Amino acid sequence: MSFVLEICANSVASCIAAEEGGANRIELCDNLLEGGTTPSYATIAIAREKVKIDLYPIIRPRGGDFLYSDLEFEVMKKDIELCKQLGCNGVVIGMLTPDGRVDKHRCKELVDLAWPMGVTFHRAFDMTDNPFEALEDIIEIGCERILTSGSRNTAVEGASLLKDLVERANDRIIIMAGSGVRANNIAQLIKTTGVMEYHTSAKAYEDSKMVYRNPNVSMGGIPGVPEYGISLTQRKEVLQIRELAEKALHEMKQ
Numbered sequence: 001m002s003f004v005l006e007i008c009a010n011s012v013a014s015c016i017a018a019e020e021g022g023a024n025r026i027e028l029c030d031n032l033l034e035g036g037t038t039p040s041y042a043t044i045a046i047a048r049e050k051v052k053i054d055l056y057p058i059i060r061p062r063g064g065d066f067l068y069s070d071l072e073f074e075v076m077k078k079d080i081e082l083c084k085q086l087g088c089n090g091v092v093i094g095m096l097t098p099d100g101r102v103d104k105h106r107c108k109e110l111v112d113l114a115w116p117m118g119v120t121f122h123r124a125f126d127m128t129d130n131p132f133e134a135l136e137d138i139i140e141i142g143c144e145r146i147l148t149s150g151s152r153n154t155a156v157e158g159a160s161l162l163k164d165l166v167e168r169a170n171d172r173i174i175i176m177a178g179s180g181v182r183a184n185n186i187a188q189l190i191k192t193t194g195v196m197e198y199h200t201s202a203k204a205y206e207d208s209k210m211v212y213r214n215p216n217v218s219m220g221g222i223p224g225v226p227e228y229g230i231s232l233t234q235r236k237e238v239l240q241i242r243e244l245a246e247k248a249l250h251e252m253k254q
Contacts, residue, residue: 012047067097081113108141202238
């Protein structure tokens with residue numbers, strides 16, 4: 001099996017950096033601080049023009065939970081149709097029932113609507129009440145992979161469950177690890193979990209080119225997020241993660 005790196009990109013510029021760094025696939029999102037929401041039509045369209053690697057926009061109409069109204073469901077379906085028209089390779093979805101289970105009926109409707117695009121089930125998986133039951137449900141509805149942190153805040157913390165999910169999946173679906181994946185832990189994750197697909201933003205905050213900065217107004221006010229910082233995927237970080245992953249795999253084969 002070969003290593004696959006997916007970059008969670010929040011802009012066209014981040015998509016370009018991901019491709020230049022050697023990523024295999026892009027999950028295109030807006031609002032990463034809310035866990036990712038569906039990007040604009042123009043963002044998807046221009047990203048598709050600028051990069052050649054696989055492009056999977058997230059289909060998530062808002063932040064918060066994964067229990068969606070009928071109106072939100074209509075928005076999701078329309079966004080999937082637009083992604084298909086724009087030539088995307090796939091989409092990323094996830095819907096739950098009030099009791100913390102996979103909403104099999106509506107997710108299956110989205111998978112069928114997306115065809116022939118691929119479908120990833122996102123980290124709504126980590127909010128289910130029984131990950132092994134959710135695994136079987138997601139296989140049944142026809143998704144090609146599950147993005148998961150092993151039902152913990154980070155993939156490193158959830159490494160034990162990630163390993164169990166890979167074994168339980170038994171090549172019926174791809175398990176992709178995400179959340180907190182970095183250059184300094186990619187080798188450890190590969191060796192301890194058996195996961196071969198990884199998801200990361202590989203981002204950093206680049207300083208704004210604004211000269212005048214009003215000290216009396218804050219537009220964000222989120223702790224740890226610089227007021228004049230622009231979040232962008234870093235080409236060098238993507239490249240480093242890939243290099244360290246390939247090195248780890250080579251060592252395991254010897």
